[in-house]
Amino acid sequence: xxxxxxxxxxxxxxxxxxQIVHLDYPENPAVFAACQRLWPAGCHVLxxxxxxxSGYLISHPGRQDHPPVLDMPMTALARPFDCYFLHDLALDxxxxxRGNAGEAVGIVVDExxxxxxxxxxxxxxxxxxxxxxxxxxxxxxxxxxxxxxxYGPEARMMVRAV
Numbered sequence: 001x002x003x004x005x006x007x008x009x010x011x012x013x014x015x016x017x018x019q020i021v022h023l024d025y026p027e028n029p030a031v032f033a034a035c036q037r038l039w040p041a042g043c044h045v046l047x048x049x050x051x052x053x054s055g056y057l058i059s060h061p062g063r064q065d066h067p068p069v070l071d072m073p074m075t076a077l078a079r080p081f082d083c084y085f086l087h088d089l090a091l092d093x094x095x096x097x098r099g100n101a102g103e104a105v106g107i108v109v110d111e112x113x114x115x116x117x118x119x120x121x122x123x124x125x126x127x128x129x130x131x132x133x134x135x136x137x138x139x140x141x142x143x144x145x146x147x148x149x150x151y152g153p154e155a156r157m158m159v160r161a162v
Contacts, residue, residue, distance in 0.1 A: 070150035
């Protein structure tokens with residue numbers, strides 16, 4: 001298994017992984033296509049030796065006060081950039097626990113550093129807060145989000161220094 005840059009033709013497979021992994025947080029394939037179009041350097045897929053995709057990583061620079069809205073394709077990145085968003089990371093069950101998530105976080109941190117950004121921000125959904133804490137993230141302020149962003153009442157904004 002290895003992470004490689006996402007290509008336009010990967011969008012359908014990425015959407016399939018998302019449907020399996022993020023049952024409570026569905027996103028239209030147009031969301032993934034928009035991210036790949038706007039910031040291809042931040043979009044990666046986890047591919048096995050046979051060419052099958054079992055995970056994906058979507059990330060991009062942005063503004064902390066303008067987090068992405070769930071299931072809403074972005075038309076532009078919010079500027080001026082003050083952080084790097086880890087927009088979405090999904091791994092199917094068979095690939096978890098093998099260090100793939102840690103590698104993905106490393107990719108994001110490296111990308112943020114290369115852009116001169118000092119922090120990575122994400123929205124932790126469901127019961128994922130503990131996982132993200134193990135990856136070096138902490139609640140940002142109270143972590144609370146605008147409910148209009150669509151992530152649910154348990155979602156929290158988290159941050160990690162680069």
